[in-house]
Amino acid sequence: NAGVTQTPKFQVLKTGQSMTLQCAQDMNHNSMYWYRQDPGMGLRLIYYSASEGTTDKGEVPNGYNVSRLNKREFSLRLESAAPSQTSVYFCASSEVTETQYFGPGTRLLVL
Amino acid sequence: QKEVEQNSGPLSVPEGAIASLNCTYSDRGSQSFFWYRQYSGKSPELIMFIYSNGDKEDGRFTAQLNKASQYVSLLIRDSQPSDSATYLCAVAVSGNTPLVFGKGTRLSVIA
Numbered sequence: 001n002a003g004v005t006q007t008p009k010f011q012v013l014k015t016g017q018s019m020t021l022q023c024a025q026d027m028n029h030n031s032m033y034w035y036r037q038d039p040g041m042g043l044r045l046i047y048y049s050a051s052e053g054t055t056d057k058g059e060v061p062n063g064y065n066v067s068r069l070n071k072r073e074f075s076l077r078l079e080s081a082a083p084s085q086t087s088v089y090f091c092a093s094s095e096v097t098e099t100q101y102f103g104p105g106t107r108l109l110v111l
Numbered sequence: 112q113k114e115v116e117q118n119s120g121p122l123s124v125p126e127g128a129i130a131s132l133n134c135t136y137s138d139r140g141s142q143s144f145f146w147y148r149q150y151s152g153k154s155p156e157l158i159m160f161i162y163s164n165g166d167k168e169d170g171r172f173t174a175q176l177n178k179a180s181q182y183v184s185l186l187i188r189d190s191q192p193s194d195s196a197t198y199l200c201a202v203a204v205s206g207n208t209p210l211v212f213g214k215g216t217r218l219s220v221i222a
Contacts, residue, residue: 104154
């Protein structure tokens with residue numbers, strides 16, 4: 001039982017490049033989330049998916065897109081990376097009890 | 112705008128002392144309250160959740176909730192250096208809604 005997994009663990013991009021962050025969970029949770037965490041800013045919600053087939057914007061969605069591929073997988077895409085998107089990205093999942101379980105994170109550096 | 116406020120710290124306590132971490136929230140409709148611990152470079156992990164007014168104890172940890180005053184706290188008894196981390200308070204208004212996180216309080220336990 002791996003819980004929530006994320007790939008890659010670390011990525012360096014040049015400004016304007018695109019990439020997709022992958023997230024998968026094996027806990028059969030309905031809800032999945034993408035957060036970014038920056039020093040002094042705490043966790044900020046980018047997008048979430050309350051259930052398979054639905055996605056909603058969070059606090060900071062600009063510059064990102066998401067896909068809920070199936071119940072297990074929720075990906076985050078940066079179409080044209082900017083230095084302001086340098087951050088640590090966490091994926092999380094939960095059931096209706098709202099307790100969220102986090103993946104190990106992806107550290108992204110945009111030059 | 113739902114807000115969760117925490118003192119950023121650092122909060123320094125000597126080994127063996129009680130550490131008290133506080134959190135206030137703005138939405139009176141909030142129903143579920145969570146404490147996460149995050150070690151440097153790692154992802155948040157759930158310590159406790161509380162739904163009802165009063166105290167909830169789990170080992171050295173006690174969560175306290177006062178809905179009338181809109182605050183929730185976490186007490187750590189017999190603090191250990193391994194408790195040194197950032198503690199995140201999170202609040203949910205209802206099921207399947209994303210948690211709103213505070214920015215966290217950094218705790219340092221001095222041996």
